Amino acid sequence: MGEVQERRPEPEEGQGQGRGRGQEEAPGGGNGGRFHPAYFGMYLALALILSYVETLIPFYVGIPGVKLGLTNLVIVLMLYDRGASQALVLSCARVLLAGFLFGNLSSILYSMAGGVLSLLCMAGARRTGKFSVYGVSMVGGVTHNIGQILVAMAVVESVGIAFYLPVLLVSGVVTGALIGVAAAEVRKRLPRA
Amino acid sequence: MKKGDWIWLAAVLGAAAVLFAIYMAYQGRGSAAVAVVTVDGEEFGVYPLDQDAQIWINGTNELVIRGHEADMVSADCPDQVCVNQKPASRNGETIVCLPNKVVVEIRGGQEAEVDQVAN
The missing domain is CATH 2.60.320.10 (N-utilization substance G protein NusG, insert domain)
Structure with a gap:
């Protein structure tokens, strides 16, 4: 994880809501932008476990590429608690590790495109202040699918796959909403870190 | 849910519906097997x-x-x-x-x- 630790965390900008301080046991001690290896490692482990859990859930509706995107829950939480740059590192690290553990190189390619695009869009959406957690998560779900289908079109060199786009748009918004609900509930119960 | 959430939801569903309609029309016209x-x-x-x-x-x-x-x-x-x-x-x-x-x-x-x- 050397790559991860070299990153200088940027101070979090434009944090919308006040952070609850005075919870000494909470990792991070109230400063949203600080990088804490232990905290980061815990989130990365959580993301990896969710990647694995997702392979266990037979959530298959007949269309390839439709997945629950459970790990996006961790990414959304990280985005809100620690800011975009740490969430980006988390996303990339989890794609690489999960890819080598459960997938292959091409699945890394797809996940990386989807993960990076969705994270950038989610960070942008959050920054506008016009979206709640649900909306940010829906943005992530949809753009994740768009990123993957773009890679698929480049790999297969066929535009015909765009036929899946409407289905993937709808599935992205649905799974994004589910993840958004979950993220909002988790955030209510987590001590403000 | 904020207003932006609903707008995004409506925009995505609308885009999906429009694309789906376009594909259907395109498929029905000429590319039959x-x-x-x-x-x-x-x-x-x-x-x-x-x-x-x-x-x-x-x-x-x-x-x-x-x-x-x-x-x-x-x-x-x-x-x-x-x-x-x-x-x-x-x-x-x-x-x-x-x-x-x-x-x-x-x-x-x-x-x-x-x-x-x-x-």
């Missing part, structure tokens, strides 16, 4: 899969198109390999009768190999 029948390398005829038909091929084989599938239902050859083949409906699928040199190939329509790549 056909069964191309060749005998001894020469084209015998082209038959759209969306019209039910019964085709006698040189009096040796009988091809039936029903429910967007092409199926060889009878042949005068002894082995009956082509009759026992599954009905063909996807792009690139073939039914071959070697003794009579009859080849039925499906062209256009649903791609058979996309599924494995896109996930």
Whole structure:
């Protein structure tokens, strides 16, 4: 994880809501932008476990590429608690590790495109202040699918796959909403870190 | 949910509906699958899969198109390999009768190999 630790965390900008301080046991001690290896490692482990859990859930509706995107829950939480740059590192690290553990190189390619695009869009959406957690998560779900289908079109060199786009748009918004609900509930119960 | 959430939701669902309608219209117009029948390398005829038909091929084989599938239902050859083949409906699928040199190939329509790549 050397790559991860070299990153200088940027101070979090434009944090919308006040952070609850005075919870000494909470990792991070109230400063949203600080990088804490232990905290980061815990989130990365959580993301990896969710990647694995997702392979266990037979959530298959007949269309390839439709997945629950459970790990996006961790990414959304990280985005809100620690800011975009740490969430980006988390996303990339989890794609690489999960890819080598459960997938292959091409699945890394797809996940990386989807993960990076969705994270950038989610960070942008959050920054506008016009979206709640649900909306940010829906943005992530949809753009994740768009990123993957773009890679698929480049790999297969066929535009015909765009036929899946409407289905993937709808599935992205649905799974994004589910993840958004979950993220909002988790955030209510987590001590403000 | 903030207002922006609803706008995003509506925009995505709207875009999906519009794209879906476009694809449907595009697919219905012209890109329908056909069964191309060749005998001894020469084209015998082209038959759209969306019209039910019964085709006698040189009096040796009988091809039936029903429910967007092409199926060889009878042949005068002894082995009956082509009759026992599954009905063909996807792009690139073939039914071959070697003794009579009859080849039925499906062209256009649903791609058979996309599924494995896109996930």
